[in-house]
Amino acid sequence: MQKQTSWAALTVSLMIAPVLVLGACGDKEKEVKSSDGDKEIAFPSTYSPPDSQPTLITNAYVLDGIGGEFENANVLIVDGKIAGVGADVSSDAEGLVTIDAQGAWVTPGVIDSHSHLGVYASPSVRAHSDGNEATSPNTAELSSEHGVWPQDPGFSEALAGGVTTLHVLPGSANLFGGKGTTLRNIPSRTVQGMKMPGAPATLKMACGENPKRVYGQKGGPASRMGNFAHYRKHWIKAQGYKKKLDAGELKPGDRNLQLETLAGVLSGDILVQMHCYRADEMAQVLDMAKEFDYKVSSFHHSVEAYKIGDLLKENDTCSAMWADWWGFKMEAYDGIQENIPFVHAQGACALIHSDSGYGIQRLNQEIAKAYGHGKRAGIDISKGEAWKWIAINPAKAIGIDDQTGSLETGKRADVVIWSGDPFSTYTKADKVFLDGALMYDRLAGLKPISDFRLGQPGTGE
Amino acid sequence: MKNLLISSSLALAISASLATKAFAQTIAINGGKVVTNSDAGTMENTSILIENGRVRSFSTDETLSGDTVIDASSAWVTPGIFAAVSNLGLVEVGAEQNSNDSRPESDNATVRIRVADSYNPKTSSIAVSRAGGITHAAVVPGAKNDIFGGIGMLMSTNGSFESIVDEEAFIFVDYDSSSDSTGGTKAAAMSYLRSALSDARNYSTRFNGPDDGDTLRRADARALRPAIQGRIPLVVEADRAVDIVNILKLRDENPTMNILILGASEAWMVADRLAEAQVGVFIDPTENLPGSFDDTGSKLDSIKILHDAGVKTAVMSRTTTGSYSHNLRLLTQHAGNAVANGLSWEGAFTSITSTPAEMYGRPELGKILTGQNANLVVWDGDPLEAMSAPIAVIIDGEVQSLKSRQTELRDRYNPTRSDDVPYGYPTPE
Numbered sequence: 001m002q003k004q005t006s007w008a009a010l011t012v013s014l015m016i017a018p019v020l021v022l023g024a025c026g027d028k029e030k031e032v033k034s035s036d037g038d039k040e041i042a043f044p045s046t047y048s049p050p051d052s053q054p055t056l057i058t059n060a061y062v063l064d065g066i067g068g069e070f071e072n073a074n075v076l077i078v079d080g081k082i083a084g085v086g087a088d089v090s091s092d093a094e095g096l097v098t099i100d101a102q103g104a105w106v107t108p109g110v111i112d113s114h115s116h117l118g119v120y121a122s123p124s125v126r127a128h129s130d131g132n133e134a135t136s137p138n139t140a141e142l143s144s145e146h147g148v149w150p151q152d153p154g155f156s157e158a159l160a161g162g163v164t165t166l167h168v169l170p171g172s173a174n175l176f177g178g179k180g181t182t183l184r185n186i187p188s189r190t191v192q193g194m195k196m197p198g199a200p201a202t203l204k205m206a207c208g209e210n211p212k213r214v215y216g217q218k219g220g221p222a223s224r225m226g227n228f229a230h231y232r233k234h235w236i237k238a239q240g241y242k243k244k245l246d247a248g249e250l251k252p253g254d255r256n257l258q259l260e261t262l263a264g265v266l267s268g269d270i271l272v273q274m275h276c277y278r279a280d281e282m283a284q285v286l287d288m289a290k291e292f293d294y295k296v297s298s299f300h301h302s303v304e305a306y307k308i309g310d311l312l313k314e315n316d317t318c319s320a321m322w323a324d325w326w327g328f329k330m331e332a333y334d335g336i337q338e339n340i341p342f343v344h345a346q347g348a349c350a351l352i353h354s355d356s357g358y359g360i361q362r363l364n365q366e367i368a369k370a371y372g373h374g375k376r377a378g379i380d381i382s383k384g385e386a387w388k389w390i391a392i393n394p395a396k397a398i399g400i401d402d403q404t405g406s407l408e409t410g411k412r413a414d415v416v417i418w419s420g421d422p423f424s425t426y427t428k429a430d431k432v433f434l435d436g437a438l439m440y441d442r443l444a445g446l447k448p449i450s451d452f453r454l455g456q457p458g459t460g461e
Numbered sequence: 462m463k464n465l466l467i468s469s470s471l472a473l474a475i476s477a478s479l480a481t482k483a484f485a486q487t488i489a490i491n492g493g494k495v496v497t498n499s500d501a502g503t504m505e506n507t508s509i510l511i512e513n514g515r516v517r518s519f520s521t522d523e524t525l526s527g528d529t530v531i532d533a534s535s536a537w538v539t540p541g542i543f544a545a546v547s548n549l550g551l552v553e554v555g556a557e558q559n560s561n562d563s564r565p566e567s568d569n570a571t572v573r574i575r576v577a578d579s580y581n582p583k584t585s586s587i588a589v590s591r592a593g594g595i596t597h598a599a600v601v602p603g604a605k606n607d608i609f610g611g612i613g614m615l616m617s618t619n620g621s622f623e624s625i626v627d628e629e630a631f632i633f634v635d636y637d638s639s640s641d642s643t644g645g646t647k648a649a650a651m652s653y654l655r656s657a658l659s660d661a662r663n664y665s666t667r668f669n670g671p672d673d674g675d676t677l678r679r680a681d682a683r684a685l686r687p688a689i690q691g692r693i694p695l696v697v698e699a700d701r702a703v704d705i706v707n708i709l710k711l712r713d714e715n716p717t718m719n720i721l722i723l724g725a726s727e728a729w730m731v732a733d734r735l736a737e738a739q740v741g742v743f744i745d746p747t748e749n750l751p752g753s754f755d756d757t758g759s760k761l762d763s764i765k766i767l768h769d770a771g772v773k774t775a776v777m778s779r780t781t782t783g784s785y786s787h788n789l790r791l792l793t794q795h796a797g798n799a800v801a802n803g804l805s806w807e808g809a810f811t812s813i814t815s816t817p818a819e820m821y822g823r824p825e826l827g828k829i830l831t832g833q834n835a836n837l838v839v840w841d842g843d844p845l846e847a848m849s850a851p852i853a854v855i856i857d858g859e860v861q862s863l864k865s866r867q868t869e870l871r872d873r874y875n876p877t878r879s880d881d882v883p884y885g886y887p888t889p890e
Contacts, residue, residue, distance in 0.1 A: 122750040122751050123750075123757065125753065153751060154750055157749055324788060324791070325782050325787075326783070329554060329555055330556065333554055334866075335867070336870050342874060346876050356781070356782075358747055359781070361747075361749075365794060365847045368848050369794070369848065373850070376850060378875065378877040425801060426797060426845075457702075457727065458727075458751070458757060458758040458759055
């Protein structure tokens with residue numbers, strides 16, 4: 001009876017074999033050199049920041065995303081970048097747009113490090129089930145970008161919730177699910193037009209119940225033991241591949257996308273995003289990472305992260321969590337509402353994530369709940385500090401903290417003006433800027449409508 | 462954070478009330494903002510005296526004494542939350558089939574199945590829901606291969622074996638999923654449903670043996686009779702606007718029936734018809750995505766449109782994993798989002814308290830009324846705010862425990878904990 005909203009958590013049983021493979025469309029794939037000059041990137045980003053005007057937001061209550069909280073502050077945006085935050089910040093730029101926030105709260109744009117928008121698009125008909133290639137426990141060769149449908153109506157609703165950047169992951173059916181894709185939340189005809197330039201590649205991996213359930217009757221793994229044996233088998237192969245790759249010994253035609261992805265993890269270029277609920281399992285994953293000398297950038301879901309905050313801190317591994325989901329399966333049985341603040345209080349990198357087309361629309365409320373429960377349990381931190389859970393910490397977890405996630409000078413001007421305190425249920429995003437361009441204005445009725453919504457009876461709001 | 466100074470006798474009162482029905486006592490709740498959902502309205506700085514389990518009196522600007530005293534001076538006091546749609550007591554761990562009775566796995570279930578026979582008052586999500594302010598819930602029997610899920614019940618969250626309030630409170634029909642289960646089309650489902658209602662209406666003349674029905678067996682036709690007679694509601698899950706229109710036609714053919722629509726994503730399109738037919742809806746006010754081609758019209762102000770048209774609306778939650786069982790406590794946040802999208806605070810709050818109670822024929826639940834059993838929650842702030850939480854829950858006049866597995870885990874792993882009990886050992890009482 002309930003609507004399926006948690007794809008990674010629950011829908012791995014949806015395994016629909018592709019019945020038709022249509023021919024490739026006419027676009028020529030271009031291979032371009034990345035900035036470091038030695039690596040070819042397929043399907044390159046064509047994102048370009050929308051036109052923006054120099055903008056000064058005055059009289060704002062600012063949470064800067066890195067822990068700071070400023071009353072009566074101004075936020076200056078020039079050339080799509082943050083040019084300053086503070087009471088004395090001003091500008092005489094030509095064509096300056098001044099917005100009097102009248103005391104409203106202003107924050108960096110919300111970042112969701114765990115979304116399946118596009119790969120499990122609305123409506124959730126069978127044809128839109130593109131998030132789990134549940135045909136083999138290792139599908140490290142695939143990338144979520146090839147499953148994203150840019151016309152998912154969920155993108156626009158997420159924008160109305162202040163989300164400016166999102167990381168779209170494959171689901172959790174497989175031990176190695178494939179690459180994730182970091183998207184700018186902008187209307188686009190193509191996925192490439194949303195891809196965030198300079199965002200590092202990521203690899204989705206999964207622990208625990210889902211892989212062993214999916215493959216238990218299909219050749220394994222059928223147990224947590226099998227999960228780990230499979231991981232290690234593939235890491236050993238990847239070590240061999242990397243050695244050849246580094247030595248230039250790969251012959252033409254020997255390129256193996258699956259091993260290339262794993263080798264990219266071993267060389268530190270690809271950031272591991274690991275779906276894992278239980279504390280004991282996360283601890284073993286961290287040891288496996290030591291065995292093969294790679295790093296887990298972030299655990300996802302990590303319902304028991306509060307039990308091992310010290311280990312997470314020690315390993316510099318982030319933990320992406322829900323505010324209060326629990327009990328939908330055994331490995332989620334020990335969920336508590338204080339998970340995020342407890343991980344934070346132990347000095348580890350804590351962050352909110354949605355894993356849901358609904359949760360992503362109000363991540364501010366999700367952190368508000370966690371913040372309130374933390375306070376009641378004695379974790380006394382400021383709202384500015386808690387805003388890291390939705391700003392700089394998710395940016396760090398997916399490796400884009402040099403570009404966004406805070407209102408520091410020089411960063412992309414991803415900015416939200418809220419109708420009130422964003423820790424309130426009643427508050428909504430009033431204005432959302434991407435790279436300094438106003439993309440959503442609630443009161444003015446400025447909001448993208450996907451192709452799918454056209455001619456339908458509802459447009460969300 | 463609001464202060465709650467509970468007198469030292471409260472701890473004793475809690476343990477006493479859990480052990481025995483310690484009724485010959487008084488509870489004083491002093492000085493809160495009291496929302497009654499009744500003609501008494503909302504009152505500031507008001508104290509409530511509870512005596513022998515019942516609300517005895519309200520008094521303004523007065524500090525009362527009692528066997529148990531709760532200082533609510535900067536708190537809110539409201540009726541307990543009534544969950545209009547839930548699986549409480551049916552699910553311990555969702556994905557573990559052996560601990561999940563929310564819907565049958567086989568196709569043998571029909572109208573006569575009583576969800577009360579699956580209900581476990583010791584399910585851990587009941588204590589968690591109670592600590593989230595839920596005091597009462599309707600428990601819906603899910604359907605699988607038959608469009609009838611069976612007979613639903615009403616319960617309180619006090620966790621006792623006596624917590625069922627009404628064992629046979631409504632019949633549930635899953636019309637949304639009907640195309641999968643009953644012949645593959647809506648037409649087949651409607652034909653089945655119409656025929657089943659006919660079997661129930663003609664129960665006394667049609668059946669000489671158990672298989673004499675057009676559609677239902679005798680025991681199922683008998684179970685459906687109270688619904689056809691309007692003695693209990695027929696709760697029909699339907700989202701597409703035209704499905705709702707057709708169900709209203711079915712009601713016209715069976716005018717004694719009391720139909721409630723569960724889901725109702727596109728109900729706003731037919732709000733006037735629902736109002737005229739006096740058919741109420743259970744709706745999730747956060748739904749705005751087209752989940753399927755049954756609800757491409759979902760939108761955030763649906764509940765406001767329905768409410769303004771005079772349709773009885775109750776808030777349900779179905780956009781979050783586990784929201785029928787483990788996360789029923791999100792109802793307050795959902796109602797708050799209805800306010801954020803235009804509904805009045807009172808409209809939203811009654812949608813999770815008195816309105817669903819009335820829809821299920823229990824109008825005294827969901828209100829704070831003198832002379833009635835005390836079912837109320839003391840909150841540390843506006844209950845619809847994300848940062849608020851209950852500080853005391855009273856069901857049938859008894860102060861409830863707010864402990865759960867989750868609070869025990871919280872206390873074990875709290876980083877501010879300073880005792881030196883070794884890991885894995887309980888803290889001495």
